Amino acid sequence: METIEIISEPRHLTRPKEHRWLGGVAAGLGAYFDLSPTIYRIAFVALALAGGTGVLLYIAAWLVIPEEGADDSIAAVELKKHRDRPRRMIGLAILGFAAIVALSSAHVWPAPGNLWLALVLGVVALVWWRLGPASSRRRRVVAGSIVGLVAVLLAAVVLAVRVPLFAGIGHRTDTPVGVANVHSKYELGIGDLTLNFANVSLPKGQTFVKATVGIGNLRVIVPANASVDVRGSAQAGHLELFDQSDDGTHVRSHLVDRTGSGRVLVLDVRTGLGRVQVQRG
Numbered sequence: 001m002e003t004i005e006i007i008s009e010p011r012h013l014t015r016p017k018e019h020r021w022l023g024g025v026a027a028g029l030g031a032y033f034d035l036s037p038t039i040y041r042i043a044f045v046a047l048a049l050a051g052g053t054g055v056l057l058y059i060a061a062w063l064v065i066p067e068e069g070a071d072d073s074i075a076a077v078e079l080k081k082h083r084d085r086p087r088r089m090i091g092l093a094i095l096g097f098a099a100i101v102a103l104s105s106a107h108v109w110p111a112p113g114n115l116w117l118a119l120v121l122g123v124v125a126l127v128w129w130r131l132g133p134a135s136s137r138r139r140r141v142v143a144g145s146i147v148g149l150v151a152v153l154l155a156a157v158v159l160a161v162r163v164p165l166f167a168g169i170g171h172r173t174d175t176p177v178g179v180a181n182v183h184s185k186y187e188l189g190i191g192d193l194t195l196n197f198a199n200v201s202l203p204k205g206q207t208f209v210k211a212t213v214g215i216g217n218l219r220v221i222v223p224a225n226a227s228v229d230v231r232g233s234a235q236a237g238h239l240e241l242f243d244q245s246d247d248g249t250h251v252r253s254h255l256v257d258r259t260g261s262g263r264v265l266v267l268d269v270r271t272g273l274g275r276v277q278v279q280r281g
Helices: 025-033 037-051 053-064 074-081 086-103 115-131 139-160
Strands: 169-174 185-196 205-222 227-241 244-257 263-280
Touching (some): 025 037, 053 074
Parallel strands (some): 169 185, 185 205, 205 263, 227 263
């Protein structure tokens, strides 16, 4: 009895040379996942208009996905070529990260934000790549470059998420016993901040509170009998206002929860990188 064995060749993710619009990323993804490339093109454009993320993803995919007929991707080829020149690679990584930070706040519409800064950094990175000096030193150079890279990355993160530098670090809980102990402004640089207003008897009218955490988690517990007008935002992270939640980058939400008591707590709660949570006590 004759048997027929069907052998399917493994599918490879590549950027085709034909039927592509730019670098072939969308066409390659469509062919690999058996989907229309238009789906990926729309997704990249939507993310690009929303906050620049689509541009970053497209560039990253273009660098790591090899072109049809090539053995390695652009990123793999360049890494092999510059294995003996770590200084240039680290310098390029610093510039690239700075460009990502700038582009993360860019908007094509209605305002470009940091788009121009990202483009300038991209040009500087290209010049560095083409003209930057090769490193002839070994361990000391690499060690010094790594220290510099870490310092620059930390500074970039602090600037990108707008960390209040002098607001402290750690875990902090504030539980006022009366409205006189409720402050209009709370800040924490890095860590977890909990504001428990559950047992506070608010006066008639509006009580304004603004709370900010640079990197970390912010939790606000509000009185059960007070209306709450809350605006929350997170540059990157999770936002949970009562039963409404969202996550991602540049997350913003406005919610009004009324009780009819005439007591209104107006909240402005935000974090640069982390989580914001508002709930009833």
